Amino acid sequence: MGLVARVVEAAGIPTVLVSTGRDLTELVCPPRSMFVNFPMGNPFGPPEKPDYQRDVLRAALEMVNTITTAGEIVDLQDTWPVDFTDKVTASLLAM
Amino acid sequence: MEPVRYVDLLNQRYRAQGFPPYEWTVNQPEELTPLEKPLAECRVSMLTSGGVSHCSMPTWDAYARNDFRLDTVDPEAAGVDFSVSDSYYDTSDAQRDVNTVFPIDRLRELEADGTIGSVAPRLWSGFMGRIYKRTHTTEVAAPALVNELKADDVDLFLLVPA
Numbered sequence: 001m002g003l004v005a006r007v008v009e010a011a012g013i014p015t016v017l018v019s020t021g022r023d024l025t026e027l028v029c030p031p032r033s034m035f036v037n038f039p040m041g042n043p044f045g046p047p048e049k050p051d052y053q054r055d056v057l058r059a060a061l062e063m064v065n066t067i068t069t070a071g072e073i074v075d076l077q078d079t080w081p082v083d084f085t086d087k088v089t090a091s092l093l094a095m
Numbered sequence: 096m097e098p099v100r101y102v103d104l105l106n107q108r109y110r111a112q113g114f115p116p117y118e119w120t121v122n123q124p125e126e127l128t129p130l131e132k133p134l135a136e137c138r139v140s141m142l143t144s145g146g147v148s149h150c151s152m153p154t155w156d157a158y159a160r161n162d163f164r165l166d167t168v169d170p171e172a173a174g175v176d177f178s179v180s181d182s183y184y185d186t187s188d189a190q191r192d193v194n195t196v197f198p199i200d201r202l203r204e205l206e207a208d209g210t211i212g213s214v215a216p217r218l219w220s221g222f223m224g225r226i227y228k229r230t231h232t233t234e235v236a237a238p239a240l241v242n243e244l245k246a247d248d249v250d251l252f253l254l255v256p257a
Binding site: 001002007009012013022024031041047050053056057058059060062064071080087088091 | 096097098099100101102103104105107108111120121122123124125126127128129130134135139140142144145171181183184185186187188189191192194195196197199200201202204205210211222229232233236237238244245247250253254255256257
């Protein structure tokens with residue numbers, strides 16, 4: 001997706017990518033990214049929380065006005081209620 | 096918590112599966128395209144690669160590789176009419192509420208409250224998981240999508256990997 005963002009941006013359409021994998025995004029280097037430290041599957045937060053999801057979406061879209069450096073990653077400051085590192089590790093190493 | 100180190104985890108996973116070390120793409124920044132107008136006047140489109148399909152379409156192959164299928168999504172479609180199929184992440188929340196990965200209902204609300212100018216006439220679902228054909232992506236598939244976005248006069252494009 002980061003590659004797609006780069007092609008779209010280079011073709012003249014501004015892009016914003018919402019990432020749950022900070023290290024992956026650093027490598028691929030999309031033009032503008034917002035990193036949310038949430039599990040994959042939850043970039044906009046928990047299910048059935050429309051106000052919260054809308055705030056994350058708004059933050060991502062408004063980022064286009066604040067990022068001036070290509071490749072910049074803005075970190076959303078919100079935190080997920082539980083540490084999901086072990087869960088993700090187990091699932092990725094099990095498949 | 097510290098961000099999950101997906102690169103390390105995926106390297107371990109590929110090694111365990113007997114694959115040679117994966118050569119990660121390492122890109123350098125390129126020029127930004129500035130937004131030409133205020134966000135409140137922008138037409139916004141959105142792409143998910145999270146295996147999201149409308150009920151009028153087949154579900155995605157959760158284990159697909161190099162699947163260049165690209166669905167157009169009617170921006171008026173209701174979030175409850177989507178399903179999510181992807182073995183790469185825990186889709187349980189997204190299946191309950193697709194807006195966790197593909198905030199289609201939320202995007203319409205931001206049009207209604209004036210945050211954005213409008214939702215584009217087509218949204219997108221594709222480039223789903225495990226696309227290893229980088230050259231095809233950057234030289235064929237993504238440029239084809241660019242043409243569609245330009246046809247829709249899209250001002251700002253949001254991309255959401257799962």
